[in-house]
Amino acid sequence: MSILDRVYVALDNLEKEEVYTFLDSSNGRIKAVKIGLELYNKYGREIVESIATKYKVDIFLDLKLHDIPNTVAGAIASLEGLPISFLTIHLSGGLKMIDSSSKARDKYLPNCKILGVSLLTSLDENDIEEIWGISDQKNLFSTLFLLAKKGGADGIVCSANELEILHALDLGLESMCPGIRFEDEIAHGNLSDQKRVLTPSDATEAGADYLVMGRSLTKAKNLAKRLEELSS
Numbered sequence: 748m749s750i751l752d753r754v755y756v757a758l759d760n761l762e763k764e765e766v767y768t769f770l771d772s773s774n775g776r777i778k779a780v781k782i783g784l785e786l787y788n789k790y791g792r793e794i795v796e797s798i799a800t801k802y803k804v805d806i807f808l809d810l811k812l813h814d815i816p817n818t819v820a821g822a823i824a825s826l827e828g829l830p831i832s833f834l835t836i837h838l839s840g841g842l843k844m845i846d847s848s849s850k851a852r853d854k855y856l857p858n859c860k861i862l863g864v865s866l867l868t869s870l871d872e873n874d875i876e877e878i879w880g881i882s883d884q885k886n887l888f889s890t891l892f893l894l895a896k897k898g899g900a901d902g903i904v905c906s907a908n909e910l911e912i913l914h915a916l917d918l919g920l921e922s923m924c925p926g927i928r929f930e931d932e933i934a935h936g937n938l939s940d941q942k943r944v945l946t947p948s949d950a951t952e953a954g955a956d957y958l959v960m961g962r963s964l965t966k967a968k969n970l971a972k973r974l975e976e977l978s979s
């Protein structure tokens with residue numbers, strides 16, 4: 748399995764026509780994509796269905812649901828019938844919210860896995876301490892991962908830096924890791940808003956089941972070369 752086989756390409760900062768142009772330019776090499784709030788809020792179900800039909804790619808719908816349990820369950824019910832493999836919720840919504848998400852998934856999206864977002868990869872330890880007042884971040888991640896398991900989530904979203912904590916808990920949760928940059932991008936400090944960052948190969952070596960990569964591919968000057976780097 749190459750690294751590219753694990754990558755969900757985040758289709759951010761693209762209009763609908765640009766999404767099609769981008770996917771056409773990958774010549775079928777991109778097999779999995781992530782549709783986020785930007786595209787979904789603008790184009791709704793139609794863009795999910797049309798990308799699935801036109802490109803036969805696997806789809807991760809990243810809505811990062813975070814609300815009271817009843818509202819999140821209703822939001823998941825409204826996605827019934829969509830051809831998606833993964834859907835995100837925020838683990839900080841708490842156990843009841845995670846549990847009602849898993850139950851709604853069982854009923855309305857039986858083929859979709861629920862991924863719980865732990866702490867956004869755009870946050871570093873200072874940001875996390877500022878928000879939560881917690882400096883023992885290892886414990887914070889463990890708590891969130893245990894909560895994900897207890898609530899019936901299938902996996903978690905975290906940076907690959909935290910996989911050691913996840914694997915030590917041995918919960919059988921899948922890992923989806925954003926905050927990925929190529930080595931040369933890291934060397935040039937080209938991280939944009941990401942703070943907890945690893946290269947594709949370091950993240951894979953750390954045991955990430957899946958990687959999320961957006962701008963490093965969608966804004967690549969030479970997409971074919973970048974895809975080749977991920978294929979070797």
Ligand SMILES: O=C(O)c1cc(=O)[nH]c(=O)n1[C@@H]1O[C@H](COP(=O)(O)O)[C@@H](O)[C@H]1O
Binds near residue numbers: 811868
């Ligand atoms: O849930 C996510 O996918 C996510 C969680 C997280 O902690 N950090 C994070 O960057 N993401 C998403 O992953 C993608 C990363 O994009 P790039 O920074 O362009 O590679 C974006 O679509 C984010 O919404």
